[in-house]
Amino acid sequence: MSWEVQRFDGWYNNLMEHRWGSKGSRLQRLVPASYADGVYQPFREPHLPNPRALSNTAMRGPAGQASLRDRTVLGGLLPNASCHFQGVINRNSSVSRALRVCNSYWSREHPNLQRAEDVDSLLLGMASQIAEREDHVVVEDFSRTDHLASCLQRGRDVGLPSYTKTRAALGLPPVTRWQDVNPALFRSDGTVLEATAALYNQDLSRLELLPGGLLESYGDPGPLFSTIVVDQFVRLRDGDRYWFENSRNGLFSEKEIAEIRNTSLQDVLVAVTNVNPGDPCPQPRQLSTEGLPACAPPVMRAYFEGMSLLSAWIVAELWRRYLKRLQGQSRQSIMSEKLVGSMKEWQGRKEPCRPVLVHLQPGQIHVVDGRLSVLRTVQLRPPQQVHLILSSNRGDAVPYCSGSARSMTCPPRLLPPRNKIHVLLFDLGEERQVMLENLRGALKESGLSFQEWEPREQELMRAAVCMWDRICPCMSACGGALTCSGSTLASGPWQRESRDFLSPRKFQRNRGHQTVQQFKRFVExxxxxxxxxxxxxxxxxxxxxxxxxxxxxxxxxxxxxxxxxxxxxxxxxxxxxxxxxxxxxxxxxxxxxxxxxxxxxxxxxxxxxxxxxxxxxxxxxxxSCLFPGLFHDNGSELPQKCYWWFFQTVRGLTGVMLFLVLAIMYIFASHHFRRRSFRGFWLTHHLYILLYVLLIIHGSFALIQLPRFHIFFLVPVLIYMGDKLVSLSRKKVEISVVKAELLPSGVTHLEFQRPQGFEYKSGQWVRIACLALGTNEYHPFTLTSAPHEDTLSLHIRAVGPWTTRLREIYSPPTGDSCAKHPKLYLDGPFGEGHQEWHKFEVSVLVGGGIGVTPFASILKDLVFMSSVSCQVFCRKVTQTQRQFEWLADIIREVEENDHQDLVSVHIYITQLAEKFDLRTTMLYICEWHFQKVLNRSLFTGLGSISHLGRPPFEPFFNSLQKVHPQVQKIGVFSCDPPWHDQECGKGLSAHQQAGRDSFLPPS
Structure with missing residues (x-):
């Protein structure tokens, strides 16, 4: 892309804007145009040889490296200003007449180059140096490197044609015999051409461009290299309309053209440097190996040398872990090969479940503990029958019944006596499926059959109707408390279809259409x-x-x-x-x-x-390509070891420290560590200051480009610092606690003074720090007070070390009733999605556990703001009624002040048996009867409706839309544990998949 843009720029400058010239400057037009300014840009054009690639390969190597035409000298002379050649001190303290090239590698701090005058002497000697003759011979000082081999490989990578094809493309006479490559060389030393021919298997067409061009050189560049250079310069000249010899462009007069032609490179050097016409000092004679020190023998350089101890420790640690794993496996007996784990055994109503393993053997099933001790055995031989039933209530229980048992999905206490029941519980359905597959395989090996039975639709319907017939008299006897539920069941889809069984065809939909609709709802x-x-x-x-x-x-x-x-x-x-x-x-x-x-x-x-x-x-x-750009292996310095780049450079050390800081912050920010040590998370998360300091230092050394991080960082960090200063100005004010009360379920109620000018909205949250627990550790909590109240209140549940310690500190004193409570630091308020509840005509608040705290503030604020035409449906989910007692007073206050019926509260108690359980049915009957007679809940004593079980979100959303068909958008706000949020999201997704899209997602 970059070369194409340069070609376009050159064409535009040449043909469209004649005034601009090649570079836009008259002074710059005096020099030949650069590659990027001409119209001709034959880069990677396959139809003919690329002049640029050919000339680059033939005439010059990479910057700072030796000539590819074998004109590199053996050494360098050091003359002074009076043209006296000084002696050179070698590594062995001997003195020679010139610097030896092969002994100058890896020595930037050379003893002969200590002053600026020494560098001037070296440059003066290099200017007067007599180059080696252009031929095929590589000097001894340069033969130990891989530079020529890398140039050959580079020519293959760029796709240079062979020696014979290049000559044919450039119009040179073809060469058919090896001796015709260089007849003079063949007559003087034919062994070179013979060895080259043997290397290429006597096939001249395989001879590559660079070796062929070097073999042609015999005191001159040779016809091939000369033609390439001439062709390149001619193309550059003809492709630049602003070339000084082009009289038609009107840039230079005839006098100026003649002046440019008469200016030589010597005139330029004399004009720009302080040298005399007789300079530089002429070299007395051609250098040779005589009188020069011998080249030091080559040495091997291992990049990871010195790190063998670390490597050995890593290998030993991995081997130790591998042996430990093998030893752990060898401890298991042969029977462990068919063990199935990850399950629990039900021991009884009042006994906890214990983890067990199942060992499948031919004809029997062993239930063993973690030490492989057999707990019980189930025989699989005739005439005994074994019924395996998969539970349908939660999908996680597998009861094993041996003997003549007729197992059912009901609880084990309802089974007939003298039946042996083994109930196994699984955490995941996948684990249960693995158990079933292993059981099928074990039975197949034993020659037994595994018969599966699935109830049909008619049988399911018959069982449901029989159950309804048994429950209906009980409901009628209780005054019709369950009439609404019964009518709902009686008007099910089987009556509307006028059939005696359900048909799945009614519920079949186009899955593609549902997917598209679901995606549209998601995007919206x-x-x-x-x-x-x-x-x-x-x-x-x-x-x-x-x-x-x-x-x-x-x-x-x-x-x-x-x-x-x-x-x-x-x-x-x-x-x-x-x-x-x-x-x-x-x-x-x-x-x-x-x-x-x-x-x-x-x-x-x-x-x-x-x-x-x-x-x-x-x-x-x-x-990986950055390292060669950072370290150029040109012999000027010794390559450093791996540990040097990591721990002895600022770039490497800051990079390692950045990695460690990020790792520490990530580990302590995980949910596991936050629950167990919030202070550790709080302290380690402040390492972000060190993170940014290291990041600035890491980028300040300009590894790739000039430092630019400050350009991005300046504006955000100023805004962030201003935000922190605002918080600092208010969070160091001591606030007195007016009232501290310990509520059931580990909830602590704190009521404290409202700072002057503290304005907030219902649903927002604050950070507090207790002076008795440390002044720098802040924890976030949602305000449960309403904006119109004079004080602020929080309800904090003791679920971690800090909140547990807070509950102990604010416990009522045993003897001194006048003791003062520790003061607080307050920072906030901060925004939350729940504060937007008033923007919807109908809002649904779903809270679970302590997550109901923001809704307490919203409910009190709603009742106080009687002018707001907003109706709120609150769904409170709790495990037991005791966990709800601390909120009962707040809801009772809301119910007493709610004269317009704006609030509808439903409470779901989940830690009870599922529907159709006998105890659950009796609780339902009593609860509905109590609601019908006294308009109060049996469990909470409130006017709110209590339910047993988890909330059915999808039917609730459907009924809510039917009650409020005129409302376009209904807001759903959830503050629950993750599993509860997922259930709410699933219910909302199922509602939207049915083509009803009036609900916003839970926030």
Missing amino acids: NYRRRIGCLAVFYTVAGAFAAHHVGITDTTLVGIILSRGTAASVSFMFSYILLTMSGNLVTFLRETFLNRYVPFDAAVDFIASTAISYTVQAMCPLSIL
Whole structure:
């Protein structure tokens, strides 16, 4: 791409803008045009030899390396200003008349080059040096390197034609015999051509360009190299319309052209340097190996030398772990080869489940413990029958019944006596499936059959109707408390279809259409996140798109594209804005909230970290090319070892420290460590300051380009520091605790003073630090007080070390009732998605456990703001009714003040048996009867409706849309454990797949 752009620029300058010239300067037109300015640009053109590649290969090597025409000298002389040649001190302290090239490798600090005058003497001697004759002989000082071999390989890589094809393409006479390559060389020393012919198997057509051109040289460049150079310069001259000899362009007069022709390189050197016409000092004679020290023998240089101890330790550690694994496997007996694990055995109603293993043997099944001791055995031989039933309630239990048992899916206590029951529980359905597959294989080896029975639709319907007939009299006897539920069951799809069994054909839909609709709903619901991610990663991709040619085709690419380093600089800098809590809270109240999902800041950081990791790992092949650019193996310095690059350079040491800092921050930011040591997470997460300091130092050494990180980093860090200063100005004010109360389920209620000017909205959260537990450790909690109240309140559940210690500190004193509570530091408030509940006509609040705290503030605020025409449906999920007691007073207060029926609260108690269980059915009957008679819940004493089991989200969403058909958008706000959020999301997705899209996703 870059060469094509240069060719276009040269054509545009030559044909479209005659005034500009090759470089736009009259002084620069006096010199021949550069390669990139001419119209002719035969780069990688296969139809004829490439003059540039040929001339580059034939006439010069890489910068700073020896001549490819074998004109490299044996050594260098050191004359002074008076043309007296000085002696050279060798490594063995001897004195010679010239520097030996082969002994000058790997020695930048040479004893003969200590002063600036010594360097002048070396340059003066090199200027007067007599070069070696152009021939095929490589000097002894240069023969030990792989430079010529690498040039041969480079010619093969670029696709240079062979020696004979190049001569034919350039119009030179063909060469058919080896002696015709250089007749003079063949007459003086024919062994060279004979050895070359033997190397190429006497096939002259296989002779490569560089060896053939060198063999032609015998005191001159040879006809092939001379033709290549002449052809290249002629093309450059003819392709540049601004060449000084072109009188038609009107740039130079005849007098100026004659002046340029009469100016030689000697005149230029005399004019720009302080030399006399007699300079430089003439070399007395041609150098030879006589009088020069012998070349030091070549040595092997191992790059990883000195790291053998570390390598041996790594190998020994891996071998130790391998042996330990083998020893662990050898401890197991032969019976462990068919063991199936990852399951638990049900021991009884009041006994805990224990982990067991199942050993499958021909004709029997052994249940063993972790020490492989047999606990029980199930015989699989006739006439005994064994029924294997997969539970259908949760999908995780497999009861084994031996003897004449007729096992059912009901609890074991309902089975007839004298039946042996073995119940195994699995955590995952995949583990249960593996157990079944192993059981099938064991039975097949024993010659037994594994008969499977699946109930048909009619049998399922008959069982459901029989169950309904048994429950219906009980419901009627309780005053019709379950009439609504019964009518719902009676008006099921089987009555509407006028059939006696369900047909799955009614529910068949086009899966392709459902997938498209689901994708459309997903894009619509998450359009803000998708748009912001697209913009962010497009800009980040533009930074890293230097190799695809953006820098050569667009002005934006020229400004932005600086490779992967610029992309990382962009990500690491602007990610600070997502952690500016005060800024995010302020922007939530602006129009930007319509386009930017500020609530997804943490998710955005996680996605950026993943993308940065992928981006850093993908271009490893490209990054491997940086080392040759950093260290040019030209003999001027000795290659350093691997540990030197890592631990003895600023770039390497800061890179290793960056890796360690990121690893520590990642480990302590995981959910496991945060739950067990939040203080460790809090302290290690402040290493981000060290991270940015190391990042600046790491990039300041300009490994690839000039440092540019500060350009990206300056604006975000100033905004971030300003945000932190705002927090610092208010979070160091001591606040007195007015009331501290210990509530059931480990909940601590703190009521403290409201700072002056503290304005917040219901659903927002704050950070607090207890002075008795440390002044620098802040924890986030949601406010449970309403904005109209004079004090602030928090409900904190003791689930970790800090919250447990907080509950102990604020426990009521045993003797002194006038003791003061420790004061707090307060930082906030900060925005949250729940604070947007008032923007919807109908809002659904789903909370589980302590996650219901933001909804307490919302409910109190809703009742106080009676002018708000917003209806709220609150769904509270709890394991037991005791976990709900601390919130009962708040809901009771809301119910007493809710005169417009704006709030509807439903409570779901999940730690009970599933439906159709006898105890659950009786609880349902009593609860509905209590609600019907006293309009109060039997469990909570509130007017809210209590349910046993998990909330059915999909039917609830369907019924809610039927009740409010005129509402276009209904907001769903969830603050639950991850599994509960997933259930809510599944119910919402199922509702939207059915073609109903009036619900926004849970925030």
